[in-house]
Amino acid sequence: MRTILCLPGFTEEQQAAVRLAAPELSIVFGQKDGTEDYYYQEAEVIFGWDAKVKEVALQEGTKLRWVQSWSSGIDSLPLELLEKRGILLTDASGVHARSVSETAVAMMMGLSRGIAAAVRNQQTRVWESPKSLAELNGGTVAIVGAGEIGREVARLARAFDMRVIAVRRSGRSMSEADIVYDVARLDDALREADYVVNILPLTNETEHLFHAERFAVMKSSAYFINVGRGATVRTADLLEALNKGVIAGAGLDVFEQEPLPADHPLWAMPNVILTPHNAGGMTVRNTERLAKLFVSNLAIYLSGETANLRNLVDYKKKY
Known part of the structure; x- marks a missing residue:
C-alpha cells in the first residue's frame, strides 16, 4: 500500500487534515522516541527530515518519490543524491x-x-x-x-x-x-x-x-x-x-x-x-502554516500535477 511518513510535530487536528487529504493511503506519524526503519523503507512521501531519511529511505530501489522539507533552507540536504534518485523536493519557503x-x-x-x-x-x-x-x-x-x-x-x-x-x-x-x-x-x-x-x-x-x-x-x-x-x-x-x-x-x-x-x-x-539558528523555529504558528502547505501540496501530488507543487526545488539552482 502507498505510504506517507510524517515525522513528529503535527497536532492531532493537523494529523486529521493529512488523513482527510489522502484517505486511501497508509499514513504513519513518527514518534519522538524513534520510528521503525520499515516505515522509512515503505514511504512514498516523507514530511520532514532526519538522518534516517538519507540512511534508509534513499537507498537503491527506494519507494520514496517526494520529500516535503520543514525548512526553507535545503543546502544541508543531499541534493545530488535526491536528484539522482529522481525524488521531488519541496521546501518550506514562506512558512517562516x-x-x-x-x-x-x-x-x-x-x-x-x-x-x-x-x-x-x-x-x-x-x-x-x-x-x-x-x-x-x-x-x-x-x-x-x-x-x-x-x-x-x-x-x-x-x-x-x-x-x-x-x-x-x-x-x-x-x-x-x-x-x-x-x-x-x-x-x-x-x-x-x-x-x-x-x-x-x-x-x-x-x-x-x-x-x-x-x-x-x-x-x-x-x-x-x-x-x-x-x-x-x-x-x-x-x-x-x-x-x-x-x-x-x-x-x-x-x-x-x-x-x-x-x-x-x-x-x-x-x-x-x-541567536542559535532559531529565527525560523517551529512556533505554533509556523507548524500551522507548514501543515497547511503540506496538505495543499499533498492534494497536488496525488492529482499527478507534480510540476505545480508549491516551493518545488530546482536542483540546478539549489533552491
Whole structure:
C-alpha cells in the first residue's frame, strides 16, 4: 500500500487534515522516541527530515518519490543524491516569514536602541548608556534576498517609517519596497543602508558573498543582520569589520560553523547579538502554516500535477 511518513510535530487536528487529504493511503506519524526503519523503507512521501531519511529511505530501489522539507533552507540536504534518485523536493519557503522577519527587526532594534548592551550590563549591574543610539524611523534598510521573508521584513520596516531597498536577483519590482536593485547593484544598496538584512539562500553564487570589500562599502554606523545562511558570509572578514569599527554591529542567527564553538570571538563582542539558528523555529504558528502547505501540496501530488507543487526545488539552482 502507498505510504506517507510524517515525522513528529503535527497536532492531532493537523494529523486529521493529512488523513482527510489522502484517505486511501497508509499514513504513519513518527514518534519522538524513534520510528521503525520499515516505515522509512515503505514511504512514498516523507514530511520532514532526519538522518534516517538519507540512511534508509534513499537507498537503491527506494519507494520514496517526494520529500516535503520543514525548512526553507535545503543546502544541508543531499541534493545530488535526491536528484539522482529522481525524488521531488519541496521546501518550506514562506512558512517562516513572520518569525524570521520578527527576529531580524528585533535584532535591528536591540542593536540600535542599545538593548543588547543593556542586557549585558544587567548581568553585572552596571548603569551605563551607549555612547550613541539610533532609531529605525527615517533610516534605510537594504534587504538582500527579497523573497517571502524579505517582503515581511519590508512590511515591518515600513511600519517604522523606514526607507526600504530590496535587492533581488531578478530586479523585478516589489510593492513593499521603495526601490529595487538587481544583484549587480548590491554595493550601491550597501552604501545607502543603515541596516543590511541578509536573507540569501546558500548557492554557488552566494557563498561568501559578504566579504571584506562588501563590509568596507557600508556605513561605519550601519548594522549587518544575517538570518539567511551562515556561509553567505566570510566570518573572518565580518570579525575584522566589527573589531575595526568598519561597521557598527551585527545580529546573527546563522553561522558558517554550527553550533558556534564556545571559544569563538563572536560570543564576547559587545556589538553583536547571537541567536542559535532559531529565527525560523517551529512556533505554533509556523507548524500551522507548514501543515497547511503540506496538505495543499499533498492534494497536488496525488492529482499527478507534480510540476505545480508549491516551493518545488530546482536542483540546478539549489533552491
